[in-house]
Amino acid sequence: MDFIDLAAQYRALKQPIDKRIEHVLTTGQYILGYEVADFEAQLADYVGVKSCVSCANGTDALQLALMALGIKSDHAVFVPTFTFFASAEVISLVGATPVFVDVCPDTFNVCSDSLQAAIEAVHEEGKLVPKAVIAVDLFGLPANYPKLQKICEQHNLHLIEDSAQGMGGEINSKKAGSFGDISTTSFFPAKPLGCYGDGGAVFSKDSSTAELLRSLRLHGKGKDKYDNVRIGLNSRLDTLQAAILLEKLAVFSLERQRREQIARVYTAELSEVVDTPYIPAGYTSGWAQYTVKVEHREKLQAHLKASGVPSMVYYQTCMHQQTAFAQTNNYVEFSSAEKLTGLVLSLPMSPYLTEQDQQKVIYAIKSFY
Structure with a gap:
């Protein structure tokens, strides 16, 4: 018995996946091929957001989200202490300071009371500027976004949803990936919607943020790939992985x-x-x-x-x-x-x-x- 039986899934989807892979190999469009844009559009429609911008992995997705929001060195970003390392790692990668908060013992997700206390403590200390909250949809269950949104509005904080494990989860029929000011996910093979390698995506509610994310994922691209208007990353979802994900999204x-x-x-x-x-x-x-x-x-x-x-x-x-x-x-x-x-x-x-x-x-x- 496998903990997560990816081989059984492939056997069930072998014919359409193989056909998708063969098409990519035939066309030779391995980087940002047609399948990438198609997958982004279909996933945005599934989640119920304006835009989906894919990238190389879920960690990059979080870092791109922080970069798009302008998170920098004097900022505090609040994040649950009970999570995977990447949720906190990216805060340090952009030069900001992670501030850890406790979780609820029943849902495993960020505790709103602990978050409120941490925000107030950072305000009182006065050394950092509270700027954002990363909420994690742990084990597939969305965090308590109705409460978190109120806290973020009260303190003028950005709300980032880390839905790497959350795809398929809902609150009152609203899907995970649509709750944050900006949201992210991972297509690591073990995730509910996973590819056959690494992959990730960032969800946004407006076109301007999506365009900024597309620039950031491609070396800060301007009007073309040799026009670099900002510092970015090299973080693209492979066309082969997008092709595989199209068939997995269908089921x-x-x-x-x-x-x-x-x-x-x-x-x-x-x-x-x-x-x-x-x-x-x-x-x-x-x-x-x-x-x-x-x-x-x-x-x-x-x-x-x-x-x-x-x-x-x-x-x-x-x-x-x-x-x-x-x-x-x-x-x-x-x-x-x-x-x-x-x-x-x-x-x-x-x-x-x-x-x-x-x-x-x-x-x-x-x-x-």
Whole structure:
């Protein structure tokens, strides 16, 4: 059993994917070919935003978003401490200062009370200018954007949505990737909408921001590629990856429904033995991961491994505990996040997970407890 069965997905989509790849190889348009613009348009339509600008990976997408918003050295950017390193890394890459905040123990997403306290503490200290919030749609569940938007409006902050894991998630039928002033995603193979390499995208609500992003992703391009009007990056989605993503996007809604069905089976069978994911009313998860909270995690993982069931821990170390951020000032406590690092365990999740494998996972966990 694979933790995420990408091979099964390819077998299901082999004919249309191979045809797309063959077309790119035949035309030879490997960089910013037709498929890139086509995919950007289709994904923008799916998410429900004005523009989608693709790039080389999800980390670049976040950095491009910060660059487009003019984030610089004297700015503070608030980010949850319970997330993947890239969410915080990009803040330092543009010269700004990450300010970590705690997360909610039930949704795993940024805690609005902790965020408010951190903003007020930075204001009171007076050394940094609070400028933006990066909210992460962890494990597929959108963050509490109604609350976050109010806080950002109150303090005149940009809201950036990191929906790398969020694709397919919704709040009251509004899709992940559409909540931030600017939003980003990743097409890393393990993501709900993943390619066969690296890829990413930035979503914007206006054409001027999209044009700025297109310049930034191509060395600060002006009227042509030899007219450089600003400092940018070399960050483009390969045409081959865009071609693959076009076919994956075509079945993405069906795959998300299948993830939902699997998640419901897990929850129905496991809720009496482990702490299963909490989905607030009106919210839908993209189920990038199905993550439970468990006791005796190391022993459980060993038992699962012996039973032929893979599992993963996202994440064992908070951002404020990382060596790279050892010198970063902390303004709030992180009691929920620090506790979660010792409890969370992600189970196999894929639209192509068979019923037999689902029951194998369920039986292995139940037999342990």
